[in-house]
Amino acid sequence: MxxxxxxxxxxxxxxxxxxxxxxxxxxxxxxxxxxxxxxxxxxxxxxxxxxxxxxxxxxxxxxxxxxxxxxxxxxxxxxxxxxxxEPIVQLDITAPHHLVPAQVINNSIVGTKNYLTLNKGSMHGVAPGMGVVSTAGIVGRVKAVSDHFSTVISLLHTAMQVSAKISNSKVLGTVQWPGSNPLRAQMLYVPRHVPVEPGDTVVTSGYNATFSAGVLIGHIKQAKLRKESPFYDIELHLSTDFSTLQHVYVVKNDWKLEQVDLEQHTKAFYE
Missing domain, CATH: 1.20.5 (Single alpha-helices involved in coiled-coils or other helix-helix interfaces)
Structure with missing residues (x-):
């Protein structure tokens, strides 16, 4: 078949x-x-x-x-x-300032004493004590320099204190990072009789030679009063996100040395 x-x-x-x-x-x-x-x-x-x-x-x-x-x-x-x-970073126009663009080449945010390293140093006019800002606001203060690099004390450093004011009321205080959340800081010594509202803008006061008046620091997230304290407990939301920080500006104040020398001379005279 x-x-x-x-x-x-x-x-x-x-x-x-x-x-x-x-x-x-x-x-x-x-x-x-x-x-x-x-x-x-x-x-x-x-x-x-x-x-x-x-x-x-x-x-x-x-x-x-x-x-x-x-x-x-x-x-x-x-x-x-x-x-x-009106300047973008709100620097005081009564003093001559120059901005040195720099790149962040090292940055820490996880410790309590954080630093940044920039790719600009003394060869570019950077010196210790100069303020550092970004397009978002305050970053820190130059600590040390070499010819081509500089280290910066970050605002996220528990020893870093910045003289500040609430923008609408002009009331002074001190901004300090408590050492935990990199997006939050405290504003200290704001008296309880002053009206404070969430959302209020906080900027530098200009009461030192490092930062001129008006540099953005952040916005008030919450403000609490304690019966035994004459001051508010104020929490800020920082304007600068340090986790994504790449480009900054070092602020050169040409009148800084003159101001510092005069203030030190006056302080020594009265002491």
């Missing part, structure tokens, strides 16, 4: 061999066309990915240089704004 079926199949193939060969060739052609398109698409994707990677590698130094140029131009524009209009 099986042998008979095989004979009939062979007879059929022999009788229609031209048609069978035609169908087989058509199938092979379709298979080759489909696979050729897939191969070309895969090859194009692979080549495109490699070219994009090579282009990114080639352009990285150029982009880095362009970014540095933009920061420098931004600092120059801010200097001009200090002279002709």
């Amino acid at each position: 099986l042998r008979a079926l095989m004979k009939r199949l062979l007879y059929f193939l022999h009788a229609h061999k031209c048609f069978v060969v035609f169908v087989l060739l058509e199938f092979i052609s379709v298979f080759l066309i489909v696979n050729d398109k897939f191969y070309k698409a895969s090859a194009s994707y692979a080549v495109g990915s490699i070219q994009n990677f090579i282009s990114a590698v080639k352009n990285y130094p150029i982009l880095k240089e362009e970014n540095a140029k933009l920061l420098h131009e931004n600092a120059m524009l801010r200097d001009k704004l200090l002279q002709v209009a």
Whole structure:
């Protein structure tokens, strides 16, 4: 039975061999066309990915240089704004200030005594005691410098204190970080008779030579009163997010030494 079926199949193939060969060739052609398109698409994707990677590698130094140029131009524009209009970082226009753009190359926020390292030093005019700000607000104070680098005491340092005021009432206080949440700080010594509301803006007072008046620090999140205390317990939401900090400006106050020398001389005279 099986042998008979095989004979009939062979007879059929022999009788229609031209048609069978035609169908087989058509199938092979379709298979080759489909696979050729897939191969070309895969090859194009692979080549495109490699070219994009090579282009990114080639352009990285150029982009880095362009970014540095933009920061420098931004600092120059801010200097001009200090002279002709309300400044973006709210620096006191009564004293000559110059901004040195810098990049944060090291930063800590997890300890209680946090520091930053900047890629600008004494060769760029940076000196200990200068204030450091960002486009969002206050950052810290320069602690030490080398020729090409500087370290900064972050606002997220429990020993860092900043003379501040509530913007609408002009009431003075001191801002200090308590050492826990990097987005929160305390405002101390605000007397209880002063109206304080959540959302009030807190800025630097200008009562020292490091930070001029009006640099943004943050906004009041909550203010509580205790019966035994003459001052508020004020919690601030800091305007600067230190976890994403990359670019800053070192503030050069040309009159700082004159102010500090005079104040020290006066203090020594009365003591």
